[in-house]
Amino acid sequence: MNSLLDVKKLKVGFEGAKPVNVISEVSFSIQKGENLALVGESGCGKSIIAHAILRLLAPEARIEGSILFKGRELLKLSEKEMAKLRGNELAIIFQNASHALNPVYSIGRQLAEPLRIHQKSGKTDATKKVLKALAQLGFSSPEKYLKFYPSWGSGGMNQRFLIASSTILEPELLIADEPSKGLDPARIKEVERELWVLGKEAKSSLLLISHDLGFVRRLADKIAVLYSGEIVELAKTSVFFKQPRHPYSQGLLGSLPENGFVPIPGLAPALCESPSGCRFHPRCPFQKEKCLREHPELKAREERAVRCFLWA
Amino acid sequence: MQKESRAYKELGVQRNLGLPKESYTLKESGLQKFGKIFKTFNRGGLLLFFFFFFLALFPSLFAPYSPSERFIPYEAPSEAHLLGTNDIGNDILSELVYGTRISLMVGFASACISTVIGLSIGLLAGYFRGWTAEVLMGFTDVVLLLPKLPLIIILGAFLRPSVWILILVLGLLSWESLARIVRAKTLQLRESGYVKSAQCIGFSSFHIMCTDIIPNLVHVILPKFMLATASAMISEASLSFLGLGDPSLKSWGIMLSFAFSRGGFIRDMWWWYLPPGLCITFCVLAVALLGFGFEPKTGVAKKEVVKLQ
Amino acid sequence: MGLKIEKLSKRYGKGLFSRETELFRDVSFKLEAGKTFGLTGPSGTGKSTLGKIIVGLEKPSQGDVFYKGSSIFELRGSEKKVFRRKVQMMFQDPLDAFNPRKKIERSLLDILSLLKIPGSKGPDKIRLMLKTVGLNEEVLLRFPAQLSGGQLQRLALGRILLLEPAFIILDEPTSALDVSVQAQILQLLKKVQAREKLGYLLISHDEAVVRFMADYCGKLEHGSLSLA
Numbered sequence: 001m002n003s004l005l006d007v008k009k010l011k012v013g014f015e016g017a018k019p020v021n022v023i024s025e026v027s028f029s030i031q032k033g034e035n036l037a038l039v040g041e042s043g044c045g046k047s048i049i050a051h052a053i054l055r056l057l058a059p060e061a062r063i064e065g066s067i068l069f070k071g072r073e074l075l076k077l078s079e080k081e082m083a084k085l086r087g088n089e090l091a092i093i094f095q096n097a098s099h100a101l102n103p104v105y106s107i108g109r110q111l112a113e114p115l116r117i118h119q120k121s122g123k124t125d126a127t128k129k130v131l132k133a134l135a136q137l138g139f140s141s142p143e144k145y146l147k148f149y150p151s152w153g154s155g156g157m158n159q160r161f162l163i164a165s166s167t168i169l170e171p172e173l174l175i176a177d178e179p180s181k182g183l184d185p186a187r188i189k190e191v192e193r194e195l196w197v198l199g200k201e202a203k204s205s206l207l208l209i210s211h212d213l214g215f216v217r218r219l220a221d222k223i224a225v226l227y228s229g230e231i232v233e234l235a236k237t238s239v240f241f242k243q244p245r246h247p248y249s250q251g252l253l254g255s256l257p258e259n260g261f262v263p264i265p266g267l268a269p270a271l272c273e274s275p276s277g278c279r280f281h282p283r284c285p286f287q288k289e290k291c292l293r294e295h296p297e298l299k300a301r302e303e304r305a306v307r308c309f310l311w312a
Numbered sequence: 313m314q315k316e317s318r319a320y321k322e323l324g325v326q327r328n329l330g331l332p333k334e335s336y337t338l339k340e341s342g343l344q345k346f347g348k349i350f351k352t353f354n355r356g357g358l359l360l361f362f363f364f365f366f367l368a369l370f371p372s373l374f375a376p377y378s379p380s381e382r383f384i385p386y387e388a389p390s391e392a393h394l395l396g397t398n399d400i401g402n403d404i405l406s407e408l409v410y411g412t413r414i415s416l417m418v419g420f421a422s423a424c425i426s427t428v429i430g431l432s433i434g435l436l437a438g439y440f441r442g443w444t445a446e447v448l449m450g451f452t453d454v455v456l457l458l459p460k461l462p463l464i465i466i467l468g469a470f471l472r473p474s475v476w477i478l479i480l481v482l483g484l485l486s487w488e489s490l491a492r493i494v495r496a497k498t499l500q501l502r503e504s505g506y507v508k509s510a511q512c513i514g515f516s517s518f519h520i521m522c523t524d525i526i527p528n529l530v531h532v533i534l535p536k537f538m539l540a541t542a543s544a545m546i547s548e549a550s551l552s553f554l555g556l557g558d559p560s561l562k563s564w565g566i567m568l569s570f571a572f573s574r575g576g577f578i579r580d581m582w583w584w585y586l587p588p589g590l591c592i593t594f595c596v597l598a599v600a601l602l603g604f605g606f607e608p609k610t611g612v613a614k615k616e617v618v619k620l621q
Numbered sequence: 622m623g624l625k626i627e628k629l630s631k632r633y634g635k636g637l638f639s640r641e642t643e644l645f646r647d648v649s650f651k652l653e654a655g656k657t658f659g660l661t662g663p664s665g666t667g668k669s670t671l672g673k674i675i676v677g678l679e680k681p682s683q684g685d686v687f688y689k690g691s692s693i694f695e696l697r698g699s700e701k702k703v704f705r706r707k708v709q710m711m712f713q714d715p716l717d718a719f720n721p722r723k724k725i726e727r728s729l730l731d732i733l734s735l736l737k738i739p740g741s742k743g744p745d746k747i748r749l750m751l752k753t754v755g756l757n758e759e760v761l762l763r764f765p766a767q768l769s770g771g772q773l774q775r776l777a778l779g780r781i782l783l784l785e786p787a788f789i790i791l792d793e794p795t796s797a798l799d800v801s802v803q804a805q806i807l808q809l810l811k812k813v814q815a816r817e818k819l820g821y822l823l824i825s826h827d828e829a830v831v832r833f834m835a836d837y838c839g840k841l842e843h844g845s846l847s848l849a
Binding site (some may be wrong): 042268 | 769770799800804807828829
């Protein structure tokens with residue numbers, strides 16, 4: 001009960017003539033100050049989980065299960081209570097930094113906005129806090145940036161402003177949706193440093209959603225690998241990278257540059273047509289007859305959980 | 313947009329199919345409620361438009377008499393003449409029904425002319441840039457600066473009054489805003505990956521414009537076309553009211569003009585001057601609503617579904 | 622017979638109120654059949670512009686590109702058509718590379734009719750191409766938005782292969798893709814290169830990718846190219 005975020009048997013589907021289930025029975029929890037990474041190919045449902053937690057999904061979405069945040073059931077809160085929570089205790093960093101900032105307002109104004117709305121703080125008070133936040137993110141002369149506009153800065157700089165605006169209220173949980181996508185290696189380094197500092201200094205927890213394994217490896221304490229809408233492996237980062245257990249995790253690591261770009265054969269299934277049995281079996285090098293028929297459960301042993309018959 | 317809604321269908325996701333709601337769904341936001349009201353307006357526009365369209369196609373089915381048939385002049389509404397008769401004894405309801413065709417024709421024909429001109433100028437200027445664009449857009453700006461109504465009045469006064477000339481004049485003077493929009497959108501599309509690859513592969517500029525650019529401009533052109541139709545109908549009515557219309561083809565504007573000049577207002581014959589005014593208003597409203605209906609719709613839901621793919 | 626790039630320079634923006642800025646100067650290198658030239662460098666240095674100049678989408682301010690000994694900017698008529706087909710470019714964003722309103726089938730058939738391939742041979746050619754890039758035939762009936770990034774990037778390569786090119790400019794071919802899909806696409810590019818003896822110019826900011834793919838490489842930085 002003492003975990004910060006507790007997601008239990010989360011199921012997400014979309015209503016329709018042919019209802020589709022996109023997330024099936026995903027469970028994980030984040031302790032205070034812990035960083036968890038959700039890893040998987042695009043189209044495996046990573047972002048949907050993040051949006052389900054923040055309740056930003058479309059009205060057609062059917063969500064089952066429970067999402068407990070500090071012991072409160074997020075799925076039962078009203079839209080008003082949710083709005084109070086968003087940005088205040090729960091914040092998200094979106095993918096594209098340059099698009100998420102409003103180009104016609106100065107950085108100072110945009111950063112002060114959450115303070116004025118959530119904490120009703122006055123102008124001078126807000127400015128003080130903005131300056132502090134900017135200084136914390138490594139801007140040497142923060143006063144200069146109060147009158148700065150998003151189009152003046154580089155992508156990496158905007159990403160930092162965005163992180164500052166998401167974290168200015170010191171949320172307890174920060175969700176970062178692909179923060180490294182589409183950035184230069186140098187800028188990825190910058191963003192990585194900011195997120196790391198944030199975890200250390202502000203004691204925020206981080207739910208990191210990414211497909212960039214190198215990035216994840218340096219930031220996350222725990223890693224959850226998603227495939228076709230379900231978790232296939234959940235382990236501590238150090239343990240995971242030393243010895244991935246699920247064949248898909250092994251394949252993912254093999255695709256990395258340092259391991260020689262060895263690809264996993266085949267294509268990831270679309271969420272609406274997941275295969276029967278083990279969802280990974282059509283692409284698995286170790287598939288057995290059993291994998292075609294039965295759906296493996298997520299089995300926990302020695303600080304890790306794997307959804308594979310080979311592991312059992 | 314189209315591509316999104318197709319992806320949407322592919323997944324079989326549809327709104328409100330009456331599935332059990334024990335599971336949690338988000339409440340409707342204010343914007344969505346507004347969207348629904350707006351949608352019913354669009355449907356209303358469609359119905360209204362079809363009503364006028366059928367009047368225009370088959371006036372003889374709806375009109376009780378021929379518009380040139382003569383009865384006793386200045387008659388008040390009665391069972392024989394639902395909207396009375398005018399100064400020379402024509403049945404006003406019949407005139408009204410036959411007038412639909414002329415009003416709609418003027419509107420659509422001049423909108424066609426302006427769309428063709430605006431589309432080609434905007435497309436060429438956006439696609440080729442350089443001096444072609446300079447010349448074309450310079451010309452557009454000159455036309456944009458012309459004082460339209462005075463010019464039309466002068467032209468109308470000098471040329472002999474004819475519907476065809478009116479259509480031509482209205483069409484030739486109302487394409488600039490479409491040209492500007494089309495050019496802006498074309499400038500954006502020509503930088504897109506698919507146009508670049510088509511150029512690499514070696515397709516001709518004509519082929520690229522026809523198959524890659526114009527289909528992606530449709531959602532810009534259609535609403536604009538409907539609005540051009542509506543504004544041409546209004547211009548026609550105003551010009552006819554000023555006496556610059558073609559008196560041989562009785563449009564609603566000319567009916568209004570006659571009601572004014574031949575004693576409809578003085579005698580307080582509301583059945584003479586009110587119906588054509590209302591017809592103009594509703595017909596323009598129908599066309600404009602139809603135009604709004606063509607505008608691209610955006611929604612969170614669709615974006616989400618595309619992501620799933 | 623290769624593609625020789627000689628002393629290319631590109632300058633931008635000489636206007637009434639703006640000063641001219643130089644993107645790069647005196648860039649020279651050679652592309653050879655069956656080999657990959659890797660081009661790295663920070664973003665904004667004009668790597669993509671260089672690629673576009675080579676395929677003829679943009680004009681250089683100075684310098685020349687020679688294909689089979691003659692300058693590509695002096696080619697006319699049928700010679701130009703042949704050159705256009707022989708040097709192709711693959712773009713970064715696979716979704717953007719296909720017209721959203723055309724089914725994949727239509728996009729490919731348009732190319733066949735451009736190449737004047739008779740209708741009877743068309744389906745076989747497309748089937749063969751799909752097999753090469755490892756795709757199922759059902760993708761033909763889809764719209765681009767209904768396919769994944771990996772599938773689209775395979776199709777983008779397949780579409781180029783229909784033209785039987787000699788050189789392909791790969792502009793960040795995998796930076797919009799996931800790690801696992803990136804590995805698949807890179808392997809596919811290698812396989813196709815070995816079979817068709819293609820010359821690649823690989824533009825990427827990811828040095829690991831360049832190291833993996835390239836036979837020789839250069840870095841475009843501060844406006845000039847340094848060969849390694």
